[in-house]
Amino acid sequence: MPHTTRLLFVAGATRAASLNKRLARLGAEIANANGIHSAFADLGDYPMPLYDGDLEAAEGPPENARKLKALFEVHHGIFIVSPEYNASIPPLLKNAIDWVSRVRVDGERPLAVFKTRVFALGSVSPGAFGGIRGLTVLRQTLEIGTGALVLPDQFSVPRANTAFADNGHLADKAAMELFKGTIEKLARASLIMRQEVSNT
Ligand SMILES: Cc1cc2nc3c(=O)[nH]c(=O)nc-3n(C[C@H](O)[C@H](O)[C@H](O)COP(=O)(O)O)c2cc1C
Structure with missing residues (x-):
């Protein structure tokens, strides 16, 4: 019976100074500091x-879609931190999900990589809503489009130009705790999913 879980943090943005990449990297750092094996993946590398x-x-699907799917497969929970573009999902992220959804090896159930993992969502925006409207669209894509299990909890950072402290953490301690709590919930849910999948 597996008793460990690995989390992958992915950002829906690639620019060097991306606020969403910053939160995704921070998520992986917080998780590792709390004993949850985690990694950050930059979609710019795919x-x-x-x-x-x-x-x-x-x-067929591009090699990078196969590589990204393979990366998903060695993690049990995936935390996507994404900006919203015009109240929706950024094309970079939608395109990556669309291509990964088309990669299938012989005998594999359609969308198996999505259906056997747990997802959590986060967003960062300089605006007042924190990108939360885009997450509604991302949730719909993952839940209805790919059949993924997405945690009801999600984590958004509004007014992000001033939200990060010099040490890279969120300046608001309560927000840091909330982020940590969402990560821990993802780790627990991913572990249960992993055990379910290995029993079938
Ligand atoms: C095409 C486009 C549309 C955007 N639409 C929104 C929006 O609907 N809501 C919002 O809060 N911010 C919006 N923004 C601003 C982004 O939240 C901001 O640029 C953010 O820093 C992008 O994420 P990043 O820092 O991770 O690259 C938009 C930016 C772009 C480029």
């Missing part, structure tokens, strides 16, 4: 063309 059905028919 560039993919815009999804194109003709390209897929000719060449």
